[in-house]
Amino acid sequence: MPSHSRYAPWLYALLSMLAFAANSLLNREALAMVHIDPLSFAAIRTVSGALMLTLLVMCSTGRQGQKKSVRATGGSWLGAISLTVYMFAFSIAYISLDAGLGALLLFSAVQFCMISWALLHKERFSVLQWVMLLVAMTAFFILLSPQGTDVHLGYSGIMIVAGVAWGSYSILGQGHKDATLASADNFQRAAMLSVLIMVGVLVSQQTLFAHPKGLVLAFVSGAITSALGYALWYRVIQRIKASQAAVMQLSVPPLAMVGGAVLLGERIDGTAMVSAAVLVAAIGVFIIARQKQGQH
Template sequence: MSTRTLLLTALAMLAFAGNSLLCRLALRDTDIDAASFTSLRLAAGALTLWLIMRLRMTKRISTGSWPAAAALFVYAAGFSFAYINLDAGTGALILFGAVQLSMFAWGLYRGERLSLNGSCGLLLACAGLLVLLLPGASRPPTGAALLMLVAGVAWGVYSLLGRGVNDPLAATTGNFLRATPLALLLSALFFGQARWDMPGLVYALLSGALTSGIGYAIWYTALRGLQSFQAACVQLSVPIIAALAGSLLLDEALSVRLLISAAAVLGGIALLLNAQHRRA
């Protein structure tokens, strides 16, 4: 792996973790509501990606599809509403676990078979999520956890729909452009609860333009220098970065339950990825 690829990959992982931090910070410490945050994030992301595509001198930008845009919208909305009551690290772990497990589940449905190590990894990851969601003093709120699970499954669906596209950045731009009207409709439905302030507005725009739009552009550039196995494994760092940053920057507690769950979920997914890599 070249130094350039390593640097781009590190920046992309920081951007992905930054989405969790910015969303949690906005919904915990400012007056912005979740629906407005979702709309501003998607609109800012769409505008940023559109500008990047224009700089590439690409004439045809409106790629993507409505099914993918709908999955993107469900992810973004569930993500925002879940972070009203979830810590940054907990939310990132549930999201990442749901994304990976939903994609593995689709593979099993399509007839893929797991080795013994892969089966053990799947069971370990599921057990880790179960440990996090079992009743107890440090269990995350059930409703928020379920919303984040839905967001993770939606992102998994979005990822599956995006496999094999010729130009991932153009497809993502089109999907963001299509998802923005859906988010605006959500904001209209919650118009009576709409509220925002300048810090909340800034966090939403940063989440959309910087950690989503530019973050995705950096990631697609980094992917050119990564093998599929490397690209999958490196994302294991995102929940850890989010949890540590949440503890340092947002004064969120690193509970024993979260640490045990993170070790099980991320370790299980690592086993799954390694088993797939060996079979390939």
């Protein structure tokens, strides 16, 4: 086996994490600079993501070497609804939240959602896991505390809804043999729901707007950093351990925070930075302990 192939999964993983962090940066840039309204951004992101994933499915080959059809399979309307809620809530939250803080709230909500799902299915946690979960939740609430950091609770709540929706989408997607095909199906369904939402918004005479830069940012977020980022990540997780994949995702909020500070001029609050570090570390230890427990 060529030596470079050993490092390929980690390079792909790094590119995937950069793509996920870029989603926060692109969304925040578009809304903070008022290049586009959040509903239009979400709709364009979803539709362009669906088009790109459909193109990937069409270009891939089946077992008999034949091209796959335009209509993907493996998804569900429940998955599509979860994806749509995530897309729209994610964009609305970035009206107020900084890129890094939004990514941290999203990531935390996703992890708490999946941990809650494990508890509902009577998965047993070790003492260390319970301690780390308590530490993570404490840091999370400090992050949202009005006395702790300068956070808009309303938009923070919307981002938490986005995280729960994404966590639900992830749970629904577990066990698919062809994750890209299932994602394409869910995106296609979500694109239809997004169009219906936008028609409803137009009928209700709500104000929508999109400048050229906003359209470009939304398209890049959907077709490149979402669709291609997800497709690349699904290839990665087939070649590395689950614990490694989970821990690698911990890098997304810090990457978004650094990117927000460097590219968007966002200020990193000291309390938020400490809370974020504690939160990410605690969840990281929880994930590793959970994986080790599953090996016994």
